[in-house]
Amino acid sequence: MDERGPLCVGVDPHAALLSSWGLADDIAGLERFTYTVVEALAETVAVFKPQAAFFERFGSRGVAVLERAVADLRAAGGLVVMDAKRGDIGSTMGAYAEAFLRKDSPLFSDALTVSPYLGYGSLKPAVDLARESGAGLFVLALTSNPEGAEVQRAVREDGRTVGATMLAHLAAENAGETPMGSFGAVVGATLGDLSAFDLDINGPLLAPGIGAQGATAADLPAVFGAAVRNVVPNVSRGVLKEGPDAAALRAAADRFADEVRTAIGG
């Protein structure tokens, strides 16, 4: 991010975006959309977050497009956060981890989004494999959607919220790592003042919600406070809707990156 700028661009081939790009909602449209984004941004944007669901909806041929995109983005020097939001009992979690975090997997990614809501400990196989492979996780802590609060802000017997407990688990995971550990939290940019939460997890904070969900880069300091220095802001539709013109995609990504720099300094 120091080299390429402070932005994560989401690769989310929504049917509505394919249509606005003049593409059919089929495998050819998916391919054209995805490779246009890859060609336009792979050399300049720091982090990419393909959303697996938008590829899986086309079955194995969609997953093949995802595989190639991940490989091309990584070959061009981008970091790939696979947004698959996996979460299951530990023994099954191990298989999800192998799919995305084993070095020789066709979908190997630099990091994977995971859901801890079967219990943080259920993620252990993914934590272990990420460590072995030099990859990372982004664990859903405080999500950008309003429905998340009923789970994440629920208060436990010890008086802490569930979301705060996930952040504490991540802080423990990253303890002692310099400059920071590889176990990040997902914390929505849409959530307003989060000073009630300790966001100092010594790890990255993936912050979706800028653009289509209404948050702006200017909101980041008020939402994240001192932890803003560890934020990886994600924009998906806000950039993608500018396509299919490659220059327009690049200009949108540059504009969001500039807005983030202005907001957080540096």
Ligand SMILES: O=C(O)c1cc(=O)[nH]c(=O)n1[C@@H]1O[C@H](COP(=O)(O)O)[C@@H](O)[C@H]1O
């Ligand atoms: O884990 C995520 O990436 C995620 C977590 C969250 O709390 N909210 C959220 O919007 N996301 C994802 O971030 C992206 C946001 O897309 P836009 O709203 O189009 O910028 C989508 O891929 C969502 O699935």
